[in-house]
Amino acid sequence: MTAVTDHMTVPGAAPQRKTPKGTFDIVFRNASFLSALFVLVLLAGIMLSMVIGGWPAFREMGIGFITSSVWDTQNDQYGAWPAIVGTLSTAFLALVIGVPLSLGIAVYLTQLAPPWFKQPVSTAIELLAAVPSIIYGMWGLFVFVPLFAAYVQIPLSNIVEGLPIVGTVLYSRSPSGLGILTAGIILAFMIIPFIASITRDMLDQIPSVLRESAYGIGATTWEVVRHVLVPQAGVSIIGAIMLGLGRALGETMAVTFVVGNANRLSASIMDPGSTIASRIANEFNEAMGLQLNALIALGCILFFVTFVVLVIARILVSRVKAY
Amino acid sequence: MRNILILAAATIGLSGVAQAADITGAGATFPFPIYAKWAEAYKKETNIGLNYQSIGSGGGIRQIKAKTVAFGATDAPLKGEDLTKDGLIQFPTVMGGVVPAINVAGVEAGKLKLTGPIIAGIYMGEIKKWNDPKIVALNAGVTLPDANINPVYRSDGSGTTYVFTDYLSKVSADWKSKVGANQSVQWAVGIGGKGNEGVSASVKQVANSIGYVEYAYAKQNKLNFALIQNADGNYPAPDDKAFQAAAANANWNEAPGFGISLNNQKGAEAWPITAATFLLVHAKPEKPEEVQAALKFVDWAFKNGDKLALDLDYVPLPAGVKDQVRNAWKGVTDPAGKPIF
Numbered sequence: 001m002t003a004v005t006d007h008m009t010v011p012g013a014a015p016q017r018k019t020p021k022g023t024f025d026i027v028f029r030n031a032s033f034l035s036a037l038f039v040l041v042l043l044a045g046i047m048l049s050m051v052i053g054g055w056p057a058f059r060e061m062g063i064g065f066i067t068s069s070v071w072d073t074q075n076d077q078y079g080a081w082p083a084i085v086g087t088l089s090t091a092f093l094a095l096v097i098g099v100p101l102s103l104g105i106a107v108y109l110t111q112l113a114p115p116w117f118k119q120p121v122s123t124a125i126e127l128l129a130a131v132p133s134i135i136y137g138m139w140g141l142f143v144f145v146p147l148f149a150a151y152v153q154i155p156l157s158n159i160v161e162g163l164p165i166v167g168t169v170l171y172s173r174s175p176s177g178l179g180i181l182t183a184g185i186i187l188a189f190m191i192i193p194f195i196a197s198i199t200r201d202m203l204d205q206i207p208s209v210l211r212e213s214a215y216g217i218g219a220t221t222w223e224v225v226r227h228v229l230v231p232q233a234g235v236s237i238i239g240a241i242m243l244g245l246g247r248a249l250g251e252t253m254a255v256t257f258v259v260g261n262a263n264r265l266s267a268s269i270m271d272p273g274s275t276i277a278s279r280i281a282n283e284f285n286e287a288m289g290l291q292l293n294a295l296i297a298l299g300c301i302l303f304f305v306t307f308v309v310l311v312i313a314r315i316l317v318s319r320v321k322a323y
Numbered sequence: 324m325r326n327i328l329i330l331a332a333a334t335i336g337l338s339g340v341a342q343a344a345d346i347t348g349a350g351a352t353f354p355f356p357i358y359a360k361w362a363e364a365y366k367k368e369t370n371i372g373l374n375y376q377s378i379g380s381g382g383g384i385r386q387i388k389a390k391t392v393a394f395g396a397t398d399a400p401l402k403g404e405d406l407t408k409d410g411l412i413q414f415p416t417v418m419g420g421v422v423p424a425i426n427v428a429g430v431e432a433g434k435l436k437l438t439g440p441i442i443a444g445i446y447m448g449e450i451k452k453w454n455d456p457k458i459v460a461l462n463a464g465v466t467l468p469d470a471n472i473n474p475v476y477r478s479d480g481s482g483t484t485y486v487f488t489d490y491l492s493k494v495s496a497d498w499k500s501k502v503g504a505n506q507s508v509q510w511a512v513g514i515g516g517k518g519n520e521g522v523s524a525s526v527k528q529v530a531n532s533i534g535y536v537e538y539a540y541a542k543q544n545k546l547n548f549a550l551i552q553n554a555d556g557n558y559p560a561p562d563d564k565a566f567q568a569a570a571a572n573a574n575w576n577e578a579p580g581f582g583i584s585l586n587n588q589k590g591a592e593a594w595p596i597t598a599a600t601f602l603l604v605h606a607k608p609e610k611p612e613e614v615q616a617a618l619k620f621v622d623w624a625f626k627n628g629d630k631l632a633l634d635l636d637y638v639p640l641p642a643g644v645k646d647q648v649r650n651a652w653k654g655v656t657d658p659a660g661k662p663i664f
Contacts, residue, residue: 073480074505146528174471176529178514261478261515272514274478282517285379286480286506 047303054297056290065297071263071279078294080301082265086180086273087305090255091248093184093269094191099241101188102195107225109196110203111211122200129193137257140186141178145258148185149177153270172270178260181269186254191244198240202233235317242313249306252277276302346617349376350383350396352518353482353537354600357417357637358396361624364631368623371616380482380506387411387603393613395603398482399506400582410606412655413580414648415599416621418638420538420566421486422596424526424546427453427533429466435549436461436558439494439587439595442551445533446474446491447501448512453531468531475525475534478515480506486598487535490586494595535596538566539636553595554587565594566638575644581651599640604655611657618652618664625649 058065061078068079105125109118153175160166172179206229214224230237260272261282274282276298287295348358355377362373378386380397387395388409396416406413423442425435441457444450450457454467477484489504502508514529516522519540526534526546533549538561541548550558559565569588577583585597602621608614625648629639640648652664 070509072509073507074503141524141528149529174473174512176473176514176525176532178525178529256478256517257521261517262513263509274515278478282479282515283507286381288381288385 050296050300050303054293054300057293057297060290061294065294066301069265073283073291076290078291078297080276080294080298082263083274083276083279083298084301084305085265086259087249087275087277087302089180089269089273090183090187090259090275091245093181094187094248095241095245097185098188098191098195098244102192102240102244103199103237105192105196106199106203107229109200111221111225111229122197125193125197125200128189129197133190133251133254134257136186136190137254140182140254140258144186145177145182147177148182149175153177157270168267169269171268173268175270176260176272178258178272179268179270180259180266180273183255183259183273183275184269186258187248187251190251190254191248194247195237195240195244198243199233199237202236202240203229206232238313238316242309245309245313246306249309250277250302252281256281276305345372345374346394346613346620347374347392348383348394348396348602348617349378349386349392350603351380351398351482351600352377353398353419354396354417354637356539357628357632357635360631360635361620361628364627365620365623371620373620379480381480384603387605390605390609393604393608393610393617396600397603398598398600399485400578400580400599400601401603402582403579406580411580411603412606412651413582413601413603414621414651415575415581415601415640415644416624417632418566418570418585418597418599418640419636420561420569420594420597420638421483421490421535422538422541422548422561423551424523424534424536424541425532425549426526426529426547427470427531428468430547432547433550433560434462434465436552437549438552439491442533443491443495443498445472446476446510446513447498470531473529473532474510474513475522475529475532476510476513476515477507477518477522477535479517479521481518482506482598482600483519483535483537484508486584486586486596489584489598490596493584493587538562542636551595553593554589555591555593557591559592559594561594563633563636563638565592566597567641569593569595569597570599570638570641570644575647581644581648597638606654607656607658608663611655611663614655615663618655622649622664 057078060076061068064079066080066084068077069081070077070079071082072078105121109121113121153172156170157172157175160170210228210232211224214228219227255275256278259274259278261274261278262272263274263279266273280295280298283291284295355375358373358375362375366372380399383395383397384401386392401411401413423437427435437458438461441450444457451471452469453472454469459467485504485506488498488502488508491502492499492504514525516525516534519536522534522536523540523544523546526532536546548561550560552558559568568590569585572588572590572593573583573585575581575583581599581601585599587595588597604614604617625640625645632639649664653662655663657663
């Protein structure tokens, strides 16, 4: 009690305490700067070691490393094209399936759901986000794949057989349940929690006065969502989608389980394929010599693809902001 | 918190003690269960532990070349020139077989008969249906469905794939010229599963599929399997006896470092897809005492480990081969040129 009074009554105390506080401030500032610097150094280190590790493959194959579809470990010929296509197509399918569902979840939860329903669904989404990817992979292989083969692939192949375009894209030569589309669906399940929960938080932050005035002038729910909420939260929604896309591009374990791991290019999304990450996971253990370099070079390409996606996201975000 | 610190300190202390005597090794995943079992029993007797990292054959070869371990382990044997180049000595430890696991509705276990060329045809996409005339002709009395065959292969590089493709190269000239034998090859058709467990899961999940797995894996997972015609024209059931029969007729000195293939060996009861797994040590190790400890461990396993191997569905080497291996160890010397075993 006396100590408090002392502090309050001695007028010189405040300026005296300024000095130690200032020292701490400098330390704090430098410490946080070092933390930020650490990220850059780490990133540069990873990038450098991947470029050095992958360089022999780029040198041997040249541009063919990206454009060639041959992955022949016996003759040391490596081409990344099927893996690049597989990575992009599974991620794209994941977005096509996942984004509308996520936005639907977010809009329903923030605008339409009764409170007793909102809480359990929100918790469920957060739980889904915490499920490890290997669980998605195992669930995909043991539960989803047989059902998908029996109730989607086989009937669908029978329907589309011989038709133009869909007869190629959706036809499965051997309906095993594993394939590019299966991987896309599992990935969609994995990114929905991210996109949905971020979008929900963003929609929640929009001042309710905006929404209420829109309703006040007679707008329907759809119109409020379309013309008030989406423009307000647009930037953050794109950010959330890009975060999900980043996860879909790099996801390894779940995809390895269900993609079918075929180093071939196929016109059908029902056929097995592979992604960059799944191929690295499959072959890294036993890789030697140039194959190891090729795998590291694959990692380099994945790094680059993810980087390009992030840059595009930034550009999109800044454009939306400009409006 | 204090407890955790004490525990951590104790663990560090323990591992410090253990490391001084531990044998270090790394490599193939296929023999890992039996090496672990042998190591457990060996530690009870001698108090010397084994620190074996099952990182895959490729990793094992890398590690022994880099001299970070006392021995490397590989399923696919190194060639003579590679052994000389790196100054390595190679020898087999234990054997196993590869069986074709199948999932075909209406076919009972061990009832389906196949030949090597038919399996090659299936994996090259030339034989597409289970009721292909070639398969039907071999299997009178077995109802085969009019369904597409889903071939399953190992998507990771693996000694199992090497053994399987080496066998197909031996029985099918077409396979040899188009695909060849390696730890991973270019598959024309089919789906890939990661590891023995990935292949067996895919075979179980996917109807009308065929895959290849280690015998121990097929047995423990109760997978249905097909019989394969051997070099003598018989269809033996895959078991310890059939694998040993394959080893009995082999000439182990045909290739340097015992690096022969046991595939498609003569013998009425010989299982056609059989292989040994190998260890690699440096012929002139920098730390001879470490390699000496490793060789003593293998010698102990040769003397006392056969029952443990059979329990885990591995096949021990014939006694004559073990003696030949011990003889080969005379090539491992200390810096003074004196054999360490």
